[in-house]
Amino acid sequence: MDITFARQVLAAQPFSELLGARLVSLGDDRAVLEIPVDDRLRQQYGLVHGGVLAYLADNSLTYAAALGLGPNVLTSGLTIDYVSGARDGSILRSTAELVHSSRRKAATRCLIEIVDDAGGAKLCAVAQGTTLATSAAD
Numbered sequence: 001m002d003i004t005f006a007r008q009v010l011a012a013q014p015f016s017e018l019l020g021a022r023l024v025s026l027g028d029d030r031a032v033l034e035i036p037v038d039d040r041l042r043q044q045y046g047l048v049h050g051g052v053l054a055y056l057a058d059n060s061l062t063y064a065a066a067l068g069l070g071p072n073v074l075t076s077g078l079t080i081d082y083v084s085g086a087r088d089g090s091i092l093r094s095t096a097e098l099v100h101s102s103r104r105k106a107a108t109r110c111l112i113e114i115v116d117d118a119g120g121a122k123l124c125a126v127a128q129g130t131t132l133a134t135s136a137a138d
Contacts, residue, residue, distance in 0.1 A: 001070065009071070010022070016059065019041070021055075029064070030064065030067075030095065031063035033056060033059055033063065033093070034093045035091070037090050046087055047085040047087050048086035054080055054127075057127035057129070058075055060094035061075065061128070062108075062129075065106035065131030067101075069105075069132075070133060072134050072135060073131045073134060076105070078128065079129070080127040081126050083126060084122060084123060085124065086124040090116065092114055093112070093115055093121065095113075104132060108131065109128040112124055112126070
Protein backbone atom coordinates (compact mmCIF):
# COMPACT_ATOMS: atom_id res chain seq x y z
CA MET A 1 0.00 0.00 0.00
CA ASP A 2 1.31 3.42 -0.91
CA ILE A 3 1.54 6.07 1.83
CA THR A 4 -0.38 8.71 -0.12
CA PHE A 5 -3.37 6.40 -0.49
CA ALA A 6 -3.05 5.28 3.14
CA ARG A 7 -3.12 8.91 4.30
CA GLN A 8 -6.26 9.49 2.23
CA VAL A 9 -7.90 6.53 3.96
CA LEU A 10 -6.98 7.98 7.36
CA ALA A 11 -8.30 11.41 6.37
CA ALA A 12 -11.63 9.80 5.35
CA GLN A 13 -12.17 8.54 8.91
CA PRO A 14 -14.01 11.26 10.87
CA PHE A 15 -12.89 9.88 14.25
CA SER A 16 -9.25 9.89 13.15
CA GLU A 17 -9.65 13.50 12.04
CA LEU A 18 -11.23 14.38 15.40
CA LEU A 19 -8.18 12.98 17.22
CA GLY A 20 -5.71 14.63 14.81
CA ALA A 21 -4.16 11.26 13.89
CA ARG A 22 -1.41 11.27 11.29
CA LEU A 23 0.34 8.48 9.46
CA VAL A 24 4.05 9.24 9.82
CA SER A 25 5.50 6.32 7.87
CA LEU A 26 4.41 3.16 6.12
CA GLY A 27 6.57 0.43 4.60
CA ASP A 28 9.15 -2.24 5.34
CA ASP A 29 6.47 -4.21 7.26
CA ARG A 30 5.97 -1.24 9.62
CA ALA A 31 3.44 1.53 10.17
CA VAL A 32 3.88 4.53 12.48
CA LEU A 33 0.89 6.63 13.56
CA GLU A 34 0.88 9.61 15.91
CA ILE A 35 -1.72 11.63 17.80
CA PRO A 36 -1.02 15.01 19.38
CA VAL A 37 -1.90 14.97 23.08
CA ASP A 38 -4.07 17.65 24.62
CA ASP A 39 -6.16 17.76 27.77
CA ARG A 40 -9.34 16.65 25.95
CA LEU A 41 -7.77 13.18 25.63
CA ARG A 42 -7.12 12.77 29.36
CA GLN A 43 -9.15 11.04 32.06
CA GLN A 44 -9.73 12.27 35.61
CA TYR A 45 -6.19 11.42 36.84
CA GLY A 46 -4.47 13.34 34.05
CA LEU A 47 -3.48 10.26 32.06
CA VAL A 48 -4.33 9.85 28.37
CA HIS A 49 -7.54 7.81 28.29
CA GLY A 50 -7.12 4.10 27.53
CA GLY A 51 -9.67 4.39 24.73
CA VAL A 52 -7.33 6.74 22.87
CA LEU A 53 -4.50 4.23 23.22
CA ALA A 54 -6.81 1.43 22.02
CA TYR A 55 -7.83 3.52 18.98
CA LEU A 56 -4.16 4.08 18.15
CA ALA A 57 -3.40 0.36 18.50
CA ASP A 58 -6.39 -0.59 16.32
CA ASN A 59 -5.49 1.74 13.47
CA SER A 60 -1.74 1.17 13.50
CA LEU A 61 -2.13 -2.63 13.66
CA THR A 62 -4.52 -2.51 10.72
CA TYR A 63 -2.18 -0.34 8.64
CA ALA A 64 0.67 -2.78 9.30
CA ALA A 65 -1.60 -5.67 8.25
CA ALA A 66 -2.52 -3.88 5.03
CA LEU A 67 1.13 -4.07 4.01
CA GLY A 68 0.61 -7.82 3.63
CA LEU A 69 -3.08 -8.04 2.75
CA GLY A 70 -3.72 -4.96 0.64
CA PRO A 71 -5.90 -1.95 1.39
CA ASN A 72 -9.28 -3.63 2.00
CA VAL A 73 -8.93 -4.86 5.57
CA LEU A 74 -10.88 -4.94 8.82
CA THR A 75 -9.71 -5.59 12.35
CA SER A 76 -10.68 -9.07 13.51
CA GLY A 77 -9.46 -8.68 17.08
CA LEU A 78 -6.86 -7.09 19.28
CA THR A 79 -5.50 -7.21 22.80
CA ILE A 80 -3.82 -4.34 24.56
CA ASP A 81 -1.84 -4.15 27.77
CA TYR A 82 -1.38 -0.78 29.43
CA VAL A 83 2.11 -0.93 30.95
CA SER A 84 2.56 2.64 32.15
CA GLY A 85 0.43 5.76 32.42
CA ALA A 86 0.66 8.15 29.48
CA ARG A 87 0.98 11.46 31.30
CA ASP A 88 3.99 13.57 30.38
CA GLY A 89 4.29 14.12 26.66
CA SER A 90 2.88 15.89 23.68
CA ILE A 91 2.68 13.04 21.16
CA LEU A 92 1.39 9.47 21.30
CA ARG A 93 3.26 7.27 18.81
CA SER A 94 2.38 3.72 17.79
CA THR A 95 4.88 1.65 15.86
CA ALA A 96 3.20 -1.44 14.44
CA GLU A 97 4.77 -4.29 12.53
CA LEU A 98 3.47 -7.06 10.35
CA VAL A 99 4.39 -10.35 12.03
CA HIS A 100 2.73 -12.79 9.60
CA SER A 101 0.42 -12.57 6.62
CA SER A 102 -1.44 -15.22 4.66
CA ARG A 103 -3.85 -14.65 1.81
CA ARG A 104 -6.76 -13.56 4.07
CA LYS A 105 -5.39 -12.97 7.58
CA ALA A 106 -2.52 -11.06 9.15
CA ALA A 107 -1.01 -10.96 12.63
CA THR A 108 0.51 -7.71 13.88
CA ARG A 109 1.94 -6.15 17.03
CA CYS A 110 2.72 -2.63 18.19
CA LEU A 111 4.39 -0.52 20.84
CA ILE A 112 2.71 2.70 21.94
CA GLU A 113 4.88 5.41 23.46
CA ILE A 114 4.29 8.88 24.80
CA VAL A 115 6.91 11.28 23.47
CA ASP A 116 7.95 14.45 25.30
CA ASP A 117 8.98 17.74 23.71
CA ALA A 118 12.68 16.81 23.93
CA GLY A 119 12.04 13.60 21.95
CA GLY A 120 12.25 11.24 24.91
CA ALA A 121 9.86 8.31 24.65
CA LYS A 122 8.24 6.21 27.37
CA LEU A 123 6.47 2.93 26.63
CA CYS A 124 2.85 3.04 27.78
CA ALA A 125 1.12 0.14 25.98
CA VAL A 126 1.73 -2.95 23.88
CA ALA A 127 -0.84 -4.56 21.61
CA GLN A 128 -1.27 -7.37 19.14
CA GLY A 129 -4.03 -8.02 16.67
CA THR A 130 -5.42 -9.92 13.74
CA THR A 131 -6.79 -8.38 10.60
CA LEU A 132 -8.82 -9.90 7.78
CA ALA A 133 -8.77 -9.09 4.09
CA THR A 134 -12.22 -8.14 2.90
CA SER A 135 -13.98 -6.68 -0.08
CA ALA A 136 -14.88 -3.00 0.09
CA ALA A 137 -18.56 -4.02 0.28
CA ASP A 138 -18.20 -6.16 3.48
